[in-house]
Amino acid sequence: MGHIPNGGDGPGQHVARRQDGDDDRHHLGRGPGAIGRLYAHICHGPILDTRDAATASRRGVRPAESARERRVVVPAGQDWAAERRGAPVRIIHAADLHIDSQFDGLSAALSDHAAADLISGATRSAFRALVDWALVEQPDAMVLAGDIFDGAWKSTGTRRVFLSGMTDLADAGIPVFMASGNHDAESVLLHDVVYPDSLHVFPVHEPRTFELPDAGLAFHGQGYATPAVEHSLAREYPAPLPGLVNVGVLHANVGATAGHRNYSPCTADDLRALEYEYVALGHIHGRREFVDGDRVFAAYSGNLQGRSARETGAKGALMIDFADPTRPDLMFRPLDVLRWEFLDVEAATDASVDDVLDAVAVEHSRARDRHAGTPLVLRTRISAMPALAAQLRVDGDFAEQVRDVTTGSLLEKVTFTSLESDEIGPPVDAExxxxxxxxxxxxxxxxxxxxxxxxxxxxxxxxxxxxxxxxxxxxxxxxxxxxxxxxxxxxxxxxxxxxx
Structure with missing residues (x-):
């Protein structure tokens, strides 16, 4: 594939042109973005969404001559190539951002204005933290593996926040490769929006390869045409490109993980058979690595921000270092601004209500230490003798007392469990x-x-x-x-x- 410098498409730009055998492969240079040069580089289908030449012209997009003949105008990237030459290839992998989605189980906390602001803005703040991290680390690229949004935009603010982040990444010369998932398959965001030319969205009717030759990277992926994709997308992904670090971008349920809809179902063997250096996965909200010997060949980054008690612990994104392409090195970076945590308190057999509250305070202090000051949402479970558990259940003031001893965190719920009977008093006859x-x-x-x-x-x-x-x-x-x-x-x- 030859680059044509300073061609008819404008000074200082490279034009990647289709050659025989290229088909769906796109060659992309890399360089500083410019806010003034925005292109609707959207592949929501087998061809750019250019409904007529006038619309395409207004958006800065050339109508493709056919579905399989397309040219992509990109910055030259020569200055960037000189700066990065010899440095290890690195990418950031994030998924399941669910920007502006609702939180479960926190209606009581919304009466506190400060808490309400933190909760309502948590997914936006986590996304901004992702962008800021990328600006500091300067990776070769970022991949977003589906469910960036939680469906159609709930406000124009969603569009503004996302485009602001993408423009900042474009200005820093960081290209983004994005696939849609089940939640944003039909999102309004994927239509009639002008994006920076550094944002590349995978089509939804067939897989496509974007090549970043300056960095030695190739990205293979496909998005969701409908929210419920029940066939395996991975089995249609193309072969790896020789001499490049090949990265798959896929929103899928690998191994029929329980508790998640079985969309784009596939197995670890399906991913291994792709023979890519790495597959960036989305859909499952917990982090998970797929290992072959001592090599990680695929991973879920987990979601960026926990949104319910089912999503506990630190949430964030992954940095993938390909210093040795045969053994990618993964580093997790927490980016959440609000974190869900369980407090499990077991009361002694002779415990009083005050003893239980003291134990809650101790567990809360330990949790805050573990999470280094990140604001917590607590679900507290009290295990006590039957009589005490029954007393606490009907005590209308107990939840407020728990809230008092967990100051600095949000209390989502308090539940009670009676201790097993063999732990209290003489045991019941075994038979x-x-x-x-x-x-x-x-x-x-x-x-x-x-x-x-x-x-x-x-x-x-x-x-x-x-x-x-x-x-x-x-x-x-x-x-x-x-x-x-x-x-x-x-x-x-x-x-x-x-x-x-």
Whole structure:
């Protein structure tokens, strides 16, 4: 592929032209961006979204002569190449930014104006932290592996925040390669938007390769045409380009990970078979590496900002160093501005309410130390003897007291668990315990439904005011679990009282 310097497309620019056999490969130079030169370099489909020549001209985009003949005008990149020559190739990998998505379980905290501002702006702040980190580190490129947005923009502010970050990266000469995921497959953002020419979006109907020859990189990827992609995209990805560091960008559920929709399903073997140096994954919100021997060949970066109690711990992005392309070196960088944490407190058998509060304060202090001062959202679980647990459940002031001893953090919820009965008082007869546990284990939701129907019949009418949901398998399973626990607790208390 030859670059044509100072050609008919303007002084100081290189034009990457299609040659035989290139097909969907795009050669991209690299150099300082300019706010004034913005191009709608969007590949949401097999061809740029140029509905007519006039629209294309206004956007600074040339209508392609055909779906497979396209030229990409990019900065020359000569100054950059001289500065970076000999330095190890590095990229930043981020995914699942979900900019401006809503947080779960924090309605109570919204009455505090400072907390409300922190919560509502958390995903934007984390994105800004990602951009600022890139500006400091100056990687060769950044990849965004899907779900950058949480669906259609909720406000024009979403557009402004994202474009501001992309423009800053363009001005620093950092190209971005972005694939859409299930949440932003139909996002308005992917249409009718003018982007910096340094932002390259993978098409959604076929995979494409963007080549960055100055850096020795090739990026292969495909986005989502619809929110539910149920076939494997990875199996259609192209072969690696010889002599370059090949990076796949893919939003997928690898290995049918539980708790996540099985979109673009594939296996670790599918990724290994690509023979890329690295595959940057999105969709799963926890960090995970896929290793072949001592080589990481793919990874989930996790999401950028935790949004619920299901997403605990530090969140951020990865720096991938290809000093040895056969063994990429991954470094995690926390970028979240708000962090979810569980506090597990087990009360002693003779504990008082004050003792429990003291224990909560100690665990809170430890959590703050672990997270180096990052603001925390707490879900606190108190495990106590049945009598104390019951007392705390009905104490309307206890949650406020917990909030008082966890000052500086947001309290999402307090839950209570009765300690196992074999930890309190004389043990229940082993055979009786085994019978109770076996009986509870043998029950099914269908059994509970049948038993409750009989109760309803004997009550000669519906169970008014009840919270029984016979249509919920999860609810019925919880009834079974609680029934066994409660029966064992009563047996334990009776056994303890009889021996005293």
């Amino acid at each position: 009786l315990r085994a019978e109770v546990q076996a009986a509870a284990a043998s029950l099914t939701p269908a059994d509970v439904t049948e038993l409750l129907a009989e109760v309803r019949m004997r009550a000669r009418g519906p169970l008014k005011g009840s919270e029984i949901d016979l249509s919920s398998g999860a609810y019925l399973a919880s009834v079974i679990e609680r029934a066994g626990e409660d029966l064992l607790s009563h047996l334990s208390v009776e056994s303890s009282g009889g021996d005293s």
